[in-house]
Amino acid sequence: MLRYVVRRLLLLIPILFGLSILTFFWVRALPGSPISSLLGERATPQLVAQYKERYGLNEPVYKQYFKQLRAWAHADFGTSTATHRQITYEIKQRFPATMELAIAALIFAIGFGVPLGFFAAKKHGQLFDHASLFLSLIGISIPVFFLAIILKYIFAVRLGWLPTVGRASVLIDTKHPTNFYILDAIFTRDWYALKDALEHLILPAIALGSIPLAIITRITRAAVLDVQNEDYVRTARAKGLAPITVDRRHILRNAMLPISTIIGLQAGLLLSGAVLTETVFAWPGIGSWLRDAIFNRDYPVIQGGIMFVALVFVLVNLLVDISYALINPRIRYS
Amino acid sequence: MRGIALKAVLAAAACAALIVTVGSGGGSKASSTLIFAGASDPTYLDPALASDGETFRVTEQMYEGLVGLKPGTTKIVPKLAIKWKSANRGRTWTFWLRRGVKFHDGTAFNSAAACANFNRWYNWTGPFQDPSATFYYQAIYGGFKHNEVSGLQPSLFRSCAAKGPYKVIVKLRKSSGTFFPSLVIQPFVMQSPTAMKKYGADQGELRNGTFRATGSYAFEHPTGTGPFKFKSWTIGQKVEIVRNDSYWGKKAKLSRVIIQPISDATGRLQALQNHDINAYDLAAPQDIPTLSSNSSLKVIKRPAFNVAYVTIHQGSGPMKELKVRQAAAYGMNRKGVVSQFYFGTGKVANEFLPPSLYGWTDKVQKYPYNPTKAKQLLNSSSCHVPCHVDFWYPTGVSRPYMPDPVRNFQALAASLESSGFSVTPHSAPWRPTYVGKVNEGSAGDLNLIGWTGDYGDPDNFVGTFFNPTTAGAQFGFQNQAIFNLLQRAKNEANFKKRVQLYQKLNIALMKYLPGIPYAHATPALGAEKRVHNLIATPVGGVWFQYATVG
Numbered sequence: 001m002l003r004y005v006v007r008r009l010l011l012l013i014p015i016l017f018g019l020s021i022l023t024f025f026w027v028r029a030l031p032g033s034p035i036s037s038l039l040g041e042r043a044t045p046q047l048v049a050q051y052k053e054r055y056g057l058n059e060p061v062y063k064q065y066f067k068q069l070r071a072w073a074h075a076d077f078g079t080s081t082a083t084h085r086q087i088t089y090e091i092k093q094r095f096p097a098t099m100e101l102a103i104a105a106l107i108f109a110i111g112f113g114v115p116l117g118f119f120a121a122k123k124h125g126q127l128f129d130h131a132s133l134f135l136s137l138i139g140i141s142i143p144v145f146f147l148a149i150i151l152k153y154i155f156a157v158r159l160g161w162l163p164t165v166g167r168a169s170v171l172i173d174t175k176h177p178t179n180f181y182i183l184d185a186i187f188t189r190d191w192y193a194l195k196d197a198l199e200h201l202i203l204p205a206i207a208l209g210s211i212p213l214a215i216i217t218r219i220t221r222a223a224v225l226d227v228q229n230e231d232y233v234r235t236a237r238a239k240g241l242a243p244i245t246v247d248r249r250h251i252l253r254n255a256m257l258p259i260s261t262i263i264g265l266q267a268g269l270l271l272s273g274a275v276l277t278e279t280v281f282a283w284p285g286i287g288s289w290l291r292d293a294i295f296n297r298d299y300p301v302i303q304g305g306i307m308f309v310a311l312v313f314v315l316v317n318l319l320v321d322i323s324y325a326l327i328n329p330r331i332r333y334s
Numbered sequence: 335m336r337g338i339a340l341k342a343v344l345a346a347a348a349c350a351a352l353i354v355t356v357g358s359g360g361g362s363k364a365s366s367t368l369i370f371a372g373a374s375d376p377t378y379l380d381p382a383l384a385s386d387g388e389t390f391r392v393t394e395q396m397y398e399g400l401v402g403l404k405p406g407t408t409k410i411v412p413k414l415a416i417k418w419k420s421a422n423r424g425r426t427w428t429f430w431l432r433r434g435v436k437f438h439d440g441t442a443f444n445s446a447a448a449c450a451n452f453n454r455w456y457n458w459t460g461p462f463q464d465p466s467a468t469f470y471y472q473a474i475y476g477g478f479k480h481n482e483v484s485g486l487q488p489s490l491f492r493s494c495a496a497k498g499p500y501k502v503i504v505k506l507r508k509s510s511g512t513f514f515p516s517l518v519i520q521p522f523v524m525q526s527p528t529a530m531k532k533y534g535a536d537q538g539e540l541r542n543g544t545f546r547a548t549g550s551y552a553f554e555h556p557t558g559t560g561p562f563k564f565k566s567w568t569i570g571q572k573v574e575i576v577r578n579d580s581y582w583g584k585k586a587k588l589s590r591v592i593i594q595p596i597s598d599a600t601g602r603l604q605a606l607q608n609h610d611i612n613a614y615d616l617a618a619p620q621d622i623p624t625l626s627s628n629s630s631l632k633v634i635k636r637p638a639f640n641v642a643y644v645t646i647h648q649g650s651g652p653m654k655e656l657k658v659r660q661a662a663a664y665g666m667n668r669k670g671v672v673s674q675f676y677f678g679t680g681k682v683a684n685e686f687l688p689p690s691l692y693g694w695t696d697k698v699q700k701y702p703y704n705p706t707k708a709k710q711l712l713n714s715s716s717c718h719v720p721c722h723v724d725f726w727y728p729t730g731v732s733r734p735y736m737p738d739p740v741r742n743f744q745a746l747a748a749s750l751e752s753s754g755f756s757v758t759p760h761s762a763p764w765r766p767t768y769v770g771k772v773n774e775g776s777a778g779d780l781n782l783i784g785w786t787g788d789y790g791d792p793d794n795f796v797g798t799f800f801n802p803t804t805a806g807a808q809f810g811f812q813n814q815a816i817f818n819l820l821q822r823a824k825n826e827a828n829f830k831k832r833v834q835l836y837q838k839l840n841i842a843l844m845k846y847l848p849g850i851p852y853a854h855a856t857p858a859l860g861a862e863k864r865v866h867n868l869i870a871t872p873v874g875g876v877w878f879q880y881a882t883v884g
Contacts, residue, residue, distance in 0.1 A: 292597055
């Protein structure tokens with residue numbers, strides 16, 4: 001097992017190296033430059049030349065790349081040209097917000113997706129099953145930002161049930177030692193802050209969790225359908241075990257293997273969905289930060305932010321693979 | 335399946351909503367707190383190091399300059415200086431300071447504190463000499479005591495001397511018309527020397543070309559003399575300021591103001607519709623009808639401080655001839671564009687200065703839409719009907735002064751076509767090419783562009799457009815009479831004479847027609863109807879001092 005983990009960790013080096021090349025050159029391929037963003041109408045040719053000199057944009061691209069690579073290797077992500085804050089500081093402030101949202105979205109997707117997929121399989125061929133297939137197709141097809149806007153419009157703007165923006169009411173003053181608001185509220189036993197944080201989390205989590213919900217539902221359905229026709233399930237039933245015991249011990253447990261894989265993959269993808277969801281709900285996480293950086297052509301933030309998100313994505317997938325190897329020993333020997 | 339999920343969620347949401355409704359007690363009660371949304375966080379809370387409106391909106395509640403602006407106008411009024419006098423042709427300025435004023439940390443405001451601020455700016459070294467740190471200081475004063483960066487000019491500032499506890503004399507190296515008006519802007523407000531020293535206001539570094547303040551002053555201890563004082567700043571979430579009960583002037587009615595960043599304009603509108611916030615800045619023009627039609631909301635208009643104009647490039651082609659430029663001016667239906675595409679938030683511009691700024695005059699030559707006159711002018715020129723012109727416009731952009739450039743172009747080009755011109759349209763994305771082409775003078779005979787003022791001085795408008803360098807490149811003309819007038823107005827220290835010179839300059843410009851101003855946009859704020867006395871200033875600020883909620 002240790003060998004497997006070490007091998008996977010070593011594989012991270014070329015992956016991150018490749019990512020650094022892609023990120024660096026992709027950012028430079030974007031139309032516009034940080035200079036035109038910074039100067040706007042003031043972008044006279046003289047000023048543009050001065051700024052290019054200052055930001056080292058006159059140097060050959062490969063030199064710029066190696067300079068950047070050296071900085072990244074020292075965990076120096078640089079300073080934002082727009083906010084003048086260190087990127088590591090911004091990540092520290094914003095990453096917990098994105099994590100909290102992603103975890104809530106995942107809980108929503110698993111909490112609803114697994115039971116729904118299970119019951120759809122149990123009602124195979126019936127109206128409930130067809131409806132589930134149809135609705136999960138819609139769930140996958142609706143863009144996250146569109147669903148986010150619709151949810152916000154109905155439940156916040158029209159009905160006024162839930163807040164429209166942010167992570168917490170700005171009227172609440174509470175300490176955030178971990179920057180995970182739910183955890184902070186629980187640790188400090190501030191139940192009002194907990195309620196407030198949950199209210200702010202509901203709509204973004206539903207919007208972000210909608211696609212994973214649809215996928216988990218479909219995979220669960222397929223896995224349960226597959227497993228429930230296995231010989232050992234028939235044997236269990238023939239032994240006279242209670243149906244609920246058969247479902248729990250023999251069907252669900254065995255169906256969980258593909259489901260856990262897909263959940264792991266979705267966990268990584270939630271990070272990309274967060275860009276749109278966070279923008280719609282003004283959620284102060286990594287996603288909205290990156291979106292603003294792209295609009296501002298804030299090179300250091302785009303590069304540093306994407307590298308960080310990519311690193312998280314790769315690490316999440318590594319954890320999924322390791323957990324998968326733990327669940328299924330055949331993996332680590334293949 | 336998804337339907338069941340949705341029902342479950344609806345049920346959960348309904349429960350949550352019940353709790354919310356019971357807990358919050360509705361949104362119509364009077365409140366001593368105002369929640370205001372801007373587009374982003376401030377950069378720093380040390381305005382000397384900032385150059386963006388999001389920062390200044392917050393800092394102007396906490397800091398004051400020697401002079402300020404009358405709320406809602408660009409008229410200069412006493413603030414921390416009660417009177418002033420200039421001598422030696424504007425090279426020596428004497429300020430008599432207000433007595434009994436204290437900074438939020440208890441430090442007395444006096445001549446020593448005032449000079450400490452001037453000397454702080456003048457003595458900046460190292461990373462603080464980078465334009466990303468001290469953009470406005472360099473724009474007004476040129477350079478520092480010891481210039482360390484190539485290209486910096488000698489400093490305009492010579493010295494600041496205390497003559498007793500409440501009188502300071504500021505000496506400049508040369509006369510400057512911009513020195514005094516610039517004292518109203520946030521980078522030149524008075525900050526507590528004690529707090530700045532204690533919390534490292536002058537600690538900073540330059541990394542990869544970007545300045546970064548490293549002391550805690552600019553983030554946690556901003557200390558001014560204003561009607562509000564700093565309470566907290568949670569990046570990405572809010573800046574909270576509270577009433578300064580020791581304020582020397584009229585105390586604020588609100589006990590606290592929370593400024594929340596919401597980057598998306600629709601997000602700000604929806605937050606207001608849901609009463610999550612009480613007011614917001616930078617309302618999108620297309621949202622004005624929504625705000626106006628909501629019985630609990632209103633629109634607050636900010637006096638125009640910008641101009642959208644059509645550059646006329648005289649370098650080559652027909653525009654060298656005055657009659658052709660006049661024909662273009664008469665041939666553009668500017669009124670139609672403003673009424674159709676500014677949603678009630680625009681005014682037709684007849685000159686390059688906005689009406690709220692001194693130097694503006696109604697006596698300029700006007701060019702109302704008149705296709706017949708335009709054709710007559712063309713036929714009497716060397717460019718007969720149809721006179722061919724290349725007209726450029728930007729894509730992928732919306733500017734405060736030009737919310738919809740493509741439609742502006744279409745309407746202006748259509749009216750030109752009806753007035754004897756044959757328009758060849760050209761477009762380029764705003765980034766990266768359009769602005770560069772306009773500035774270097776390669777964007778056709780005509781192009782759409784504009785400007786939002788940085789500070790309340792005419793030089794920030796006409797001085798930016800028509801200094802010899804810009805005039806030559808962007809507009810393709812050299813007119814020594816105009817350049818001389820501009821320079822005289824800029825250096826004139828006597829305010830009355832300065833106003834007259836700018837008025838004269840505007841009259842000259844609109845006769846010479848280097849461009850065709852067509853709109854001043856009045857940016858709007860959205861607010862609940864129960865918010866009163868929230869004053870939007872032309873230069874981008876918002877006054878919370880007199881505001882009430884409920």
